[in-house]
Amino acid sequence: MRAAATLSTSWRERLFGTPTITVVTLLLAALIAWIAVPIIRWALIDATWNGQTRNDCTGTGACWVFVKARFGQFMYGFYPIEERWRPNLAGLAFALSGAAIVFAPKRLKLSLGLAALVVLPPLGVWLLGGGFGLRAIETREWGGLMLTVFISIYASLIAIPLGILLALGRQSELKVVKLISVLFIEFWRGVPIIAVIFLASLLLPLIMPAGIGVDRLARAVIGLGFCIAAYMAEAVRGGLQALPKGQREAATALGLSYWKATWFIILPQALRISLPAITNEFIALVKNTTLVLVVSILDLLGIAQASLADPNWVGMNMEAYVFSGGLYWLICFALSRWSRSMERQR
Amino acid sequence: MAKAFAFINDKRVRDVFYQAALLIGLVALLVYFIRNASQNMVQAGIASGFDFLWRTSGIEVPFVLTNYTQSDNILALFWAGVANTMLVTVIALVLSTALGFLIGIARLSSIWLVQAIAGAYVEFVRNIPLLFFVLFWYFGVIAALPAPRESLSVFGVAFLNNRGLTIPLPDAGASFRYAFIAIAISCLLHWLFLRWARRRKEATGQDAPVLSVGLFLLLLVPVLALAWATLATRWDIPVLRGFNYRGGFVVIPEFVALLAALVTYTAGFIAEIVRGGIQSVPHGQIEASGALGLRPAQTLRLVTIPQALRVMTPPMTNQYLNVLKNSSFGAAIAYPDVVSLFMGSALNNTGQAIEIIAMTLAVYLVIGLAVSAFMNWYNARIALVTR
Numbered sequence: 001m002r003a004a005a006t007l008s009t010s011w012r013e014r015l016f017g018t019p020t021i022t023v024v025t026l027l028l029a030a031l032i033a034w035i036a037v038p039i040i041r042w043a044l045i046d047a048t049w050n051g052q053t054r055n056d057c058t059g060t061g062a063c064w065v066f067v068k069a070r071f072g073q074f075m076y077g078f079y080p081i082e083e084r085w086r087p088n089l090a091g092l093a094f095a096l097s098g099a100a101i102v103f104a105p106k107r108l109k110l111s112l113g114l115a116a117l118v119v120l121p122p123l124g125v126w127l128l129g130g131g132f133g134l135r136a137i138e139t140r141e142w143g144g145l146m147l148t149v150f151i152s153i154y155a156s157l158i159a160i161p162l163g164i165l166l167a168l169g170r171q172s173e174l175k176v177v178k179l180i181s182v183l184f185i186e187f188w189r190g191v192p193i194i195a196v197i198f199l200a201s202l203l204l205p206l207i208m209p210a211g212i213g214v215d216r217l218a219r220a221v222i223g224l225g226f227c228i229a230a231y232m233a234e235a236v237r238g239g240l241q242a243l244p245k246g247q248r249e250a251a252t253a254l255g256l257s258y259w260k261a262t263w264f265i266i267l268p269q270a271l272r273i274s275l276p277a278i279t280n281e282f283i284a285l286v287k288n289t290t291l292v293l294v295v296s297i298l299d300l301l302g303i304a305q306a307s308l309a310d311p312n313w314v315g316m317n318m319e320a321y322v323f324s325g326g327l328y329w330l331i332c333f334a335l336s337r338w339s340r341s342m343e344r345q346r
Numbered sequence: 347m348a349k350a351f352a353f354i355n356d357k358r359v360r361d362v363f364y365q366a367a368l369l370i371g372l373v374a375l376l377v378y379f380i381r382n383a384s385q386n387m388v389q390a391g392i393a394s395g396f397d398f399l400w401r402t403s404g405i406e407v408p409f410v411l412t413n414y415t416q417s418d419n420i421l422a423l424f425w426a427g428v429a430n431t432m433l434v435t436v437i438a439l440v441l442s443t444a445l446g447f448l449i450g451i452a453r454l455s456s457i458w459l460v461q462a463i464a465g466a467y468v469e470f471v472r473n474i475p476l477l478f479f480v481l482f483w484y485f486g487v488i489a490a491l492p493a494p495r496e497s498l499s500v501f502g503v504a505f506l507n508n509r510g511l512t513i514p515l516p517d518a519g520a521s522f523r524y525a526f527i528a529i530a531i532s533c534l535l536h537w538l539f540l541r542w543a544r545r546r547k548e549a550t551g552q553d554a555p556v557l558s559v560g561l562f563l564l565l566l567v568p569v570l571a572l573a574w575a576t577l578a579t580r581w582d583i584p585v586l587r588g589f590n591y592r593g594g595f596v597v598i599p600e601f602v603a604l605l606a607a608l609v610t611y612t613a614g615f616i617a618e619i620v621r622g623g624i625q626s627v628p629h630g631q632i633e634a635s636g637a638l639g640l641r642p643a644q645t646l647r648l649v650t651i652p653q654a655l656r657v658m659t660p661p662m663t664n665q666y667l668n669v670l671k672n673s674s675f676g677a678a679i680a681y682p683d684v685v686s687l688f689m690g691s692a693l694n695n696t697g698q699a700i701e702i703i704a705m706t707l708a709v710y711l712v713i714g715l716a717v718s719a720f721m722n723w724y725n726a727r728i729a730l731v732t733r
Contacts, residue, residue, distance in 0.1 A: 014458040021457050028459045176365035180372070190714045191707045192671035194678075198689050199707070202699045206386050207379035287475035294678055301478055308485065317489075321482050325474055332473035 043322070054313055066316045067323045073303055074323065077143015083135060087146045090127040094120060094153065121157055124150075139217035143298040145327065151221055151289045151299065156232075156282060158225025163232025164271075168262065170233065171240050181233070188230035193288050196223045201295045220292045224285065231281045239274030240266070279339035283332050290328075300324050383700065390697070398696045399424070405691045407682045409598045420692055427684035428709055434601060434683065435673045438608040439666055445609060446616025453621045464617065471614035476675055479611050484603035484679045494590045503583055509590065511597040516579040525568075525575035532567040536560060557643075600681035608672060615665055623658035624650065656728055663721035667714050674710075684709050 016022045046061025057063035067074070076084050097116040104112050128150065130136035142150070169181030188196070200223025204214045214222075243266060251261035271278075293302040304324035308317055353359050387394060399421040406416050407426055411433060414426040452464035471479075489508055492498065497505035497512075505512045516522060536559070543554035584594030627650050635645040677686035684706055693702045 024457050025459050028463065032463075174361055174365050176369055180368070187711070190667075190671075190711045192674035192685065192710055194674040195685055195689060195703075195706055195710070198685070199703050202693070203703065206383045206699060209382050210386055210389065283473075287477075290475040290477040291675075291678075293477065301475065301481070305481055305485075317486050321478070321486050325478050325482070328475055328478060329470070329473045333469070336473060 042318075062319050062322070063316065064319065066313050066319050070307055070313075073144060073307065074300065074327075075144045076146050077298055077303055078141045079143065079146065080135075080137065080141065083137060086127045086130075086134070087150075090124045091146075091149065093123060093127075117157075121154065124153075139215055139297075142217065144303045145300045147217075147292075147297070148286065148289050148299040148301075151217075151224065151292065152282070152286045154221045155224040155228055155285060155289070158222065159228035159232045159281075159285070160278070162225070162229035164236050164267070166229060166233035167236035167240055170237055185230045185233050188227045189234070191227075193224070193227050194291050194294060196227045197291050197295055199223060200226075216295065217292075217297055220295060220297055224288065224292075228281060228285050228288075231284065232278060235277035235281050236270065236274050238277055239270035239272070242273050243270055276339045276343045279335060279342070283335045283339070286332060286335070287328070300327060392697050394698070394700065396701055398698050398701070401696070403692065403695070405687070405695065407687065409601060409682055420696070423692055424684070424688050424705065427682060427687035430681070430687075431670075431673050431683040431685075431709070432713075434604055434608070434676065434681070435670050438605055438612065438669050438673065441605070442609045442612035442616055442669065445613035447620050449613055449617035450620025450624070453617060454624060468614045468617050471611055472618075476607065476611045476672055477678060479607035480604060480675050480678055483606045484599065487606070488599045488603050494586065497586075497591070503581075504594075505584060505586075505591055506602075508599065509596070510599045511602050512584040512591045512594045513597060514581040514583045515593075515595040516581055521575040521578040525571035528571040529568045532563045536563040539563070557647075598681075600676060600679050603679060604673070604676040604681045607675070608669060612665060612669055612672075615668075616662070619658050619661045619665065620654075622661075623654035626657045627653045652728065656730060659721060659725045659728065663718055663725070666717055666721070670713060670717065671710060 015025045042061045044061075046059045048057045048059040048061070048063045048065055051057065051065040052069065053065070054063075056065050072081065072084075076087060079087065097112075097120060101109055101113050101116065126132060126134070128137070128142065129139070166181045166185055169177045170185065172178050172181070197220055200219045201216060204219045204222065208214060247265055247269065248261055251265040256264070289299055290301040292299055293305065298306055301324055304320040307313065307320050384394070400419050402417060403420045403423040404416055405423055407414060407423070409430065410426050411429040412422070412426045414422045449464045449467055452460050453468065455461050455464070488510075491506060491508040494505070494507045494509060497507040499505055503514050539554075539559055540556070543556055546552055546554060582593045584591040586592075631649055631653065632645055635649045640648065673683060674685040676683045677690060680686055688702055689706050693699060696702070
């Protein structure tokens with residue numbers, strides 16, 4: 001009844017229903033105009049769109065020439081221009097396999113997914129880093145959106161399996177396993193991610209045997225991966241707790257071992273329930289990749305920040321921030337809408 | 347022979363065996379890492395232990411609350427960092443809770459445009475990294491503020507410019523001490539009054555004027571006390587001399603930017619918690635309290651808020667802990683918090699990575715545990731009691 005009434009409410013009633021509403025609406029509309037009009041003028045009407053150099057920016061508005069000139073760096077960092085087909089190809093491979101898994105018939109999904117999990121990660125590292133016939137490109141030259149995507153994917157390749165194991169450990173009847181899982185989860189959830197990145201970059205080289213170095217990008221990915229694993233574990237725990245106890249009891253009664261019951265009965269259901277929560281943790285991960293900036297790894301935000309120091313493009317702070325912030329917003333907004341639509345489907 | 351090994355089919359025996367194997371594996375891994383670390387440290391010539399804490403730090407800190415100076419030891423530097431972390435965390439907590447409640451309630455407003463603006467705000471901030479806000483406030487907004495000469499004046503006593511926020515400082519704290527004592531006494535009185543009112547209600551069923559007494563004790567008394575203290579003190583009001591302001595207290599731009607970022611970001615998350623909490627109260631509850639003859643204000647105070655708080659407390663605890671942890675984002679703009687002073691400057695000077703990392707993480711774990719213990723106690727107190 002109420003929903004129907006809301007739906008039939010016309011715009012005139014919504015905005016000008018009673019005298020109070022009218023006054024508030026008019027005041028707020030004036031406020032919006034006062035804020036939005038200069039922004040729109042700056043970003044669109046007075047902006048400069050065409051040109052190559054700083055000298056072409058003659059308008060009083062934004063100078064999008066800067067973003068155009070820097071677009072390659074925003075996407076790939078300092079990755080050599082002639083080799084940029086490699087991250088493109090790696091991204092395409094990941095995207096195509098993702099699509100293949102989503103649209104494959106149900107009985108093929110699991111085996112396809114496992115095959116992708118075995119093949120893709122090494123393939124991606126090889127394509128980006130080189131070796132075996134490809135020119136070696138040090139991680140120092142990687143950057144931009146490509147690096148944001150790389151860190152997000154590889155950190156979640158650590159975080160998701162580890163998180164599932166930790167969630168199972170936390171639910172385990174074995175006291176020692178449970179205690180270790182709880183300690184691990186609470187420790188990583190209790191410390192700031194920025195400290196974890198410092199910790200990984202300082203501690204990993206220290207605890208490795210002398211002579212074995214760990215690439216600094218790998219350190220950041222491992223640190224982030226461990227930290228996110230603890231959050232993932234809590235997301236998965238939600239799914240495990242939502243499953244009726246009878247599911248495992250029935251599986252055990254049918255003679256399935258712990259791992260068989262977990263693999264065939266428990267996890268498929270629990271993961272489906274916790275998929276929205278896992279997606280939310282993934283969004284948090286994408287946002288937290290920006291922190292690699294503190295150990296001088298330049299992801300999308302890092303490149304935007306670094307570009308402010310270019311003497312050829314002095315004073316392009318707003319353009320750099322609007323562009324990079326807008327990209328982050330689009331990515332995270334799309335992911336959060338996806339997670340919300342999954343929640344509704346359930 | 348087969349019988350002798352039958353015990354391996356016993357589930358209890360196998361469980362003990364698996365757990366022992368896991369424990370031994372982990373300990374072995376840990377020992378291996380520690381051995382490598384000690385070898386590497388010997389090679390690099392780093393002495394382990396906490397003796398370095400008593401060495402003179404020699405590190406200048408631009409913003410201190412403690413009486414730390416460059417000639418103090420590294421332990422004092424550590425405490426200065428902890429104090430700075432606590433300062434920004436506590437202020438950000440209070441402000442983001444206030445802003446979050448405001449936006450959360452606005453999202454439920456019956457006025458469409460208010461609802462739409464609050465919704466847009468939430469969708470905007472929740473999908474952008476916090477570090478972006480920190481950098482944007484610092485390099486985009488604060489850096490773009492006018493130079494001291496053209497400062498933005500706040501009622502002629504505080505001045506905002508690209509070197510930070512200059513605020514007046516009370517000359518002597520004495521009158522404020524009396525004001526705080528008065529506020530503490532009125533809080534105590536309020537608590538005693540509430541107890542008495544509840545007892546009387548249970549015994550006789552009579553209502554006490556809880557709201558007006560509460561307003562008097564918790565609002566009017568503090569406001570009057572603070573107003574008196576403000577007028578009774580002489581203030582050191584900043585004055586423009588040459589190129590900058592003299593006098594007063596300068597809040598560094600790093601603090602202003604970090605605080606602004608934490609508050610604007612966290613408020614978006616708190617707003618969603620507030621909205622969810624209020625929406626979780628079934629409409630029938632409100633209708634029922636109306637049918638019982640409760641006035642709208644009573645319904646809000648006695649029915650809606652207690653039930654909404656119950657739903658809101660656990661996620662709010664998480665957000666409060668997030669603010670504590672996120673205050674470390676200041677390290678990216680060199681706000682002198684415990685991470686940037688200790689894991690940054692002190693570590694660079696001494697090289698004692700393990701001790702410094704352990705101490706820094708301990709700060710967050712200890713404060714975090716204290717906060718969640720308090721919130722769990724509070725949650726247990728307000729939780730629904732089912733019989």
